[in-house]
Amino acid sequence: MKFLKNIHKLSGCQAAILTNQSAFGYQNKYHFQIYSEIFDLKTIFLPEHGLFAELQDQVSGDELSYLFGNMQIVNLYGKEESSLVPPRESFQNIDLVIIDIKDVGSRYYTFLTTAYYILEELSKLKKETGKAPVFLVIDSPNPIGTKVEGSPLQETYQSFVGVKTVLHRHGLTPGGLLSYYNETFQLNVDVVVVPVGVMHPKQIPSFQWVPPSPNIPTQNTCFVYPGMCLLEGTNLSEGRGTTKPFETFGAPFLVGKEKLELDKRMSTHQKGKFLLRNLRFLPTFHKYANEICEGYQLMVTKPKEFHSLYFVLYFLKQLGELFPNQFAYLQGVYEFRSDRPAIELLVGDSYLLDYLTGKHTDSELESYLSETESDWSKAIKPFRY
Known part of the structure; x- marks a missing residue:
């Protein structure tokens, strides 16, 4: 591991670390x-899900305990929103804060927010000092490469996700x-990035996969997650409680002639870039636990061309039209926020939210996304490692 030669220069420093089981090998x-x-x-700073990804989503890690000599364990995902921010005393007499944890390439994924x-x-x-x-x-x-999808999150929707x-x-x-955060938001922290490998910009990496959290079991999950995570804000099961979370999805009410029409509409969307396999599934926990759901398995056939976010936005719009009395966006607390529905925090853009309610056409959405993705690609050029 070449990076060890560099970090040995800091040998003996007093350090803290944000990590979990994904930093292994x-x-x-x-x-x-x-x-x-x-x-x-x-x-050791603990992220959501714990050190060994023991905990499901939105479950406090306050009850976790580990014995690693005299090391202090600081849980950064507790029962209160204030727990997300490290206490000032955790930096006392610390020379170095190490970040060694895997990301899955989507802004909702909370490790890099921590x-x-x-x-x-x-x-x-x-x-101050x-x-x-x-x-x-x-x-x-990045397990899904350098391809980008979506639009900038507007400040009014900023949250832990x-x-x-x-x-x-x-x-x-x-x-x-x-590094983008540090420079763009003028944080002026001494940030040192130590690469562990070099990858061609268009290459999708392949490596031994350690699940960074319970519902990202495989690298394939990461390809659908940028869109499928939006289902967390709906009354559809996103597949938690199955062996294929975010690839398997549905609900008990997806039946009848409306379901046949939904199948028809989805068959023409991004044609040739994915397959939808009709199925029934029984979640063992989470939404619709122990209840038969009608739905799909999303099988991406062209990952470099498939647009997961557009797929889900289009899908949700069809559900709103075909199942107006059954399909719903969830209300209530989501990742410590109760002032906005989860779908707003996840979508994070008023234009995209307006699309879901029929205020923009599919072609207008495509043009909008093409523009925002181009602008972002230009903005992040200095931060590609």
Whole structure:
């Protein structure tokens, strides 16, 4: 692992780390074990789902406990929104904050939002005291490559599942996205990105997969997640409780002539880029637990051409037209926010939300996405590693 030659220069520093089981591989060890041999590792910051991805989504990690010598465990996904921000005392006597955790390429995925909150706190600390720990990002490939999808998240919709200005599928590595935050938001933290490998810009990486969270079981899941995560804001099952979450989806009410019409409409959308396999499934937990659902398995046949976000936006629009009395967007608390429905926080753009209610045509949506994706691709050129 070439990056070890670089980080050995910091040997002996007092360090904290944000990590989980996805940072695994060198010498068949978890990377925090390696760092504990190089640094004086004081603190492990726990992201959502826990250190070993033990917990389902939106489940507090307050009850988790681990024994790693004298290391302090700081849970950054508790029962209150305030738990998402690291306490100031967790940086006391710390020289270095290490970020070594895999991302899946979508802005909803919370690990890099947690890293961003750490970055913000270091920025405040530096402004107040004149100094702050170095922010060291152990970079890793984006599992779905450099392709981008979507539109910038508008500030009014910013939440734990979306940082302002970022597209739904951002096309950056963890180091690239965190460097973008640091420069764009003028945080002025000392960010050091250590790449672990070089990849051709159009290459989709292939590597041994350690699930970063319970419902991203395979690399294939990542290709559909930029769109399918929107189902979390609806009364459709996104496949939690099955072996193919986000690839399997549906609901008990998808039946009758309306379902046949839905099948027909979806058969012409992005033709040749995916297959929809009709099926029935029985979630073992989460939405419709132990209840038969009618739905689909989404099988992407051309991942470099398939647009997951457009697929789901189009799909939801059809559901609104064909199942107006059964299909619904969920209300209530979602990722600590109760002032806006989950679908608004996930979509994050008033133009896209208007599309869902029929205020824009499909061709207008395509043009809009083409423009926003082009603008984003230009903006992030300096942050591609």
